[in-house]
Amino acid sequence: MRNRSVTYSTENTFRALADPTRRAVLDLLRKGSQPAGQIAEAFPVSRPAISKHLRLLRRAHLVTEQQRGRHRMYQLNPAPLKAVDSWLADYRRYWQMNLANLKTFVESEYARELGENAVKNPSSKK
Amino acid sequence: MRNRSVTYSTENTFRALADPTRRAVLDLLRKGSQPAGQIAEAFPVSRPAISKHLRLLRRAHLVTEQQRGRHRMYQLNPAPLKAVDSWLADYRRYWQMNLANLKTFVESEYARELGENAVKNPSSKK
DNA sequence: AATATGCGTAACCGTATAGTTACGCATTAT
DNA sequence: ATAATGCGTAACTATACGGTTACGCATATT
Secondary structure, eight states, X not given: OOSOOOOOOHHHHHHHHTSHHHHHHHHHHTTOOEEHHHHHHTSSSXXXXXXXHHHHHHXXXXXXXXXXXXXXXXXXXXXXXXXXXXXXXXXXXXHHSOHHHHHHHHHSHHHHHHHHHHHHOOSOOO | OXXXXXXXXXXXXXXXXXXXXXXXXXXXXXXXXXXXXXXXXXXXXXXXXXXXXXXXXHHTTSEEEEEEXXXXXXXEOXXXXXHHHHHHHHHHHHHHSOHHHHHXXXXXXXXXXXXXXXXXXXXXOO
C-alpha cells in the first residue's frame, strides 16, 4: 500500500476539534514536531491533561507519534482536516450571499407565505 | 446598529459542530427554513432531543428562530462558520504539500537530528 | 547499579452531553 | 368552550469530558 488515500472518521475529527486546548495543540504543532512534555509546557494545565488530549488527537489521526529515545515526538497530520474543509465547502456560498439581503427576505411577506406553506403542506405526518 | 459585523464565540461554534446530528440539522436547513417538528421528523431520535440540539445551535448562533403562529421556523445562519473556515485556512497549505514527501522527510536522519535538538535544547525547563 | 527524566495510565471528581418520558403553555381548529 | 397541535422544558439516566494526583515503566544519566 503506497499512498493509498485514507479515510478518517469525520466524527472523531469534529469531536477532537471541539476543545480549544486541542486546537491550540494543533496550532502549536504547525510550527514543527515536538515532544509531549514540551507541548505540555505551553499550556496552563497539567501534563497528564495534555497527555489525554494527545490521545484524542491520536484517535482522530490528527497527530502521529513516534518514540525517540524516552521522548515521544508528536507531529501534525492535517489530512483529516480535509473532511472538515469539504463539509464547510457547501456553506461557503451561503456567507457569500449578502446576509442583509437574506434578512430582509426572511422578514418579507413572501417569506412569510413560504413559511405558512411549509407548515400547511408538511407532506408528511398523515 | 445596522449590519455591524458580529463576532461569535468560536468556542461555541466548534462545540456545536462536534455532534453529527447537529451537523445534519444544519445540512438540512441549507435546503430551506423548517419548523422544529419537521426537522425532528428527519431524525431517528425523539423530538425533545432535537429541541435540545436546536438550543445548542441557537447558542452558537448557527440558527435563528422565529415564531410563526404555533410553529417555530428555524433558519440557517452560516456566519459563525466563517471563523471555522479561517481557522482551517492555516492548515490548507499543509495538505497541499505532498504528504509522502513529508513522511520521508520526517524519517530522514536530518529530521532525526532536528528532533534530538528540539529535545536537547528545550530552551526552557531550567 | 542507582538515580533522574519523559510520559502514558489509573483512579477519582465535577460537569456537560445526548437521550428518554412526562408535562405545560400557546396557538389553532372544531 | 373544548380539543388538538407544536414545541420547549423539567427531571432523570448513562456516558464522555477535562481536570487533578498518584503511580509505573522505559530510557538516559552519573
